[in-house]
Amino acid sequence: MEQGEVLKRVIGILTQAGEWLHEPDGVPEDAAAEGPGVVMQLLNDVMPQVTIPGDASAEEISAILSEELGGRIMQLTTAFAIAFWELAEVHDSGRTDVTALDVLQELALRSETDS
Template sequence: MDYAEIMPRVVGVLTRNMEINEQLRQDPSGVSISVDGLADQFVQDMVPLRFEVPAGASPQEVAEAIAAEMFPAIAKMVSAFSFAFTQLAEYHDAAGPERTAADVLREIALRANSFDAD
């Protein structure tokens, strides 16, 4: 899958997550959110389901063969999500908000650290 196919899917996943967050913001206790599988389907479409492994391969060789097949797809997905975020962050910051995208990232990192402490 090339970037022209990947980027619309990335935007779709991000948009769906924003919709879910909005539903939670409106009614955090009463919303029953069903996961529509958009992200799951995207990953399934990107990551190979079959792997070529040499006959008699050791467990380490099997792991290396699977990693070698999966890495390009995972790298493309991470790159596409990073690009989409950067575009959104630049657009956001151009409006001159009180909190920049970098500020929000720092806040997310701090919150993530507090999850680790629990």
């Protein structure tokens, strides 16, 4: 999965979380079922299937997992970090004319054109 697609999916997760936080009655009861599903789907889409030989040692398992998952974990971490810093910069600037949703929408649009 390309970095731009991962970023858009992260933005979707953050947008959904923001909507839940602003529900007048709090987080909806079905949010617990829906939220992890979105996150798990992202993980399933990003993370590769890893095959571990049955006779692998602990060191070999560690090396296999690091090699297979390291880049994908970095991809997810980068997407969340980009979204965090975009939001933090607007917050730190003291701007009140822009909402978090505005920032996330602009970031999603930019990721579309950068892809």
